[in-house]
Amino acid sequence: MRFTRRHPLLTAVLLCALAVLAARPADGDGSHAPGHGSASGVSAEVARLYEEAAAATERYEAGRREAEKQRAEGQRLEERLDRERREMAVLHEDLGRIASSQYRDGGGLPLTAHMLLADDPEELMRGQRVVRQAEVSLDKAIGRSERAEARLARDEAKAAAAWKELEERNTELAALRQGIERKLEAARWKLQGQADASVAAGACRGAVRLDQPRTRFTTSWVAPVETYELSASYGSGGARWANRHTGQDFAVPIGTPVRAAGAGEVVKVSCGGAFGIEIVVRHAGGYYTQYAHLAAVAVDQGERVAPGQWIGQSGTSGNSTGPHLHFEVRVTPETGSAVDPVPWLARHGVSL
The missing domain is CATH 1.10.287 (Helix Hairpins)
Incomplete structure (x- = not known):
């Protein structure tokens, strides 16, 4: 308080500087700024x-x-x-x-x-x-x-x-x-253009709070999108992957609502890199699900999600040849620990 009374002008300058720093997105580290973004x-x-x-x-x-x-x-x-x-x-x-x-x-x-x-x-x-x-x-x-x-x-x-x-x-x-x-x-x-700008900057624009569907799921697990066509499968080869494809691709248009496959906690929301805009959710039992190449996110890191909750919108950000959702099931939150998601979902009552 004594400092404020003696230097009112300096205090105002410091407050303005702090506001500017808080408003700046992270520089190229793929971090996620909570809250509503311009998208x-x-x-x-x-x-x-x-x-x-x-x-x-x-x-x-x-x-x-x-x-x-x-x-x-x-x-x-x-x-x-x-x-x-x-x-x-x-x-x-x-x-x-x-x-x-x-x-x-x-x-x-x-x-x-x-x-x-x-x-x-x-x-x-x-x-x-x-x-x-x-x-x-x-x-x-x-x-x-x-x-x-x-x-x-x-x-x-x-x-x-x-x-x-x-x-x-x-x-x-x-x-x-x-x-x-x-x-x-x-x-x-237009949404994809904003997503590409976010990926180029390496910083997500913030969660968009979408109006959730009225449907309430009685099952513990659901498919990550409602209507889809399966495209590249787990383990398939291709020039765009370093070794083998590590997930299951769902061919869907840009902006398709992406659902949490099961209840869990969002442990990662990031932009940039091969996966573009991605979300990783931790589930009970030590498994993680990843949702990549998104156009927008609807959740923040640390948030709890329910089965079927809209957590983002599909897109074609990152290393992608066209609109689709790349979905992985992992044993750690990081890449390289994926298991085949199709039989894993089948064991949890979800047939694709």
């Missing part, structure tokens, strides 16, 4: 657009399935309508044959004259009753068929209208999805 806006935008694109795709796929269902229903009704019409044509032919038969058998004469001329009037009466019953049955069948045809025609028209409406809505949803994906692609490369 947070782009990272959050990529994460938001990623979820919007997924939701738009889900709505489009649901609409497409419903449209296919309506189209199939319309086709089914059309086939039934064709059958009804063919049956109607047969019934009309039957009615025509009965009328022709009556005419040939003297249908134009009064029934009394038929009875006088007949050898067996009772047999004639029985024949007349059979004919009338056949006519009545045929008339009823034709009436039912006509009503069924009208009903089917209405149902077919409704199904066709519903299918057309769904097709129009799906066209709109497809356009919406394409618009979101264009924005997402632009934001992804």
Whole structure:
């Protein structure tokens, strides 16, 4: 306190100098500055657009399935309508044959004259009753068929209208999805540009606090990304690796949320070098998982993470030929101690 009172100007200068030093990133040592970095806006935008694109795709796929269902229903009704019409044509032919038969058998004469001329009037009466019953049955069948045809025609028209409406809505949803994906692609490369700048400087920009998904995992272990294609595997050869590939690569677009494979503590967040932006998490049992070639991080060193928690976003930083997540399982936090992650995950209930 005595020092402050005697030298107020010197104190102000020292405080300013300390503030400047605190604001400077570490010089080329791959260290990680906690807190929100300047990339947070782009990272959050990529994460938001990623979820919007997924939701738009889900709505489009649901609409497409419903449209296919309506189209199939319309086709089914059309086939039934064709059958009804063919049956109607047969019934009309039957009615025509009965009328022709009556005419040939003297249908134009009064029934009394038929009875006088007949050898067996009772047999004639029985024949007349059979004919009338056949006519009545045929008339009823034709009436039912006509009503069924009208009903089917209405149902077919409704199904066709519903299918057309769904097709129009799906066209709109497809356009919406394409618009979101264009924005997402632009934001992804902007995010990657910031990641490349961080790697070149050797200092991460800070954790971006992404809105976590609502899903809560009941399992202890999960795959490090939700949707993926497996690419380079553990132990595979290649010119880009000094010896053999030390992890499992997941081919995913830039900005894809990367998940903690299991509960643990973040022991390393760094930028620079062959792995670009990377995170290492320590788990119970003496194992570590590494997540490399990221575009952004969402956790700080020393932070506890839960299974499935978003800890970063995939990218193509460092020694990378394209967007993917490089995932390793190690027995130490450092490179060179990796084990094959695919059977290791399988033993923990995660099949890739």
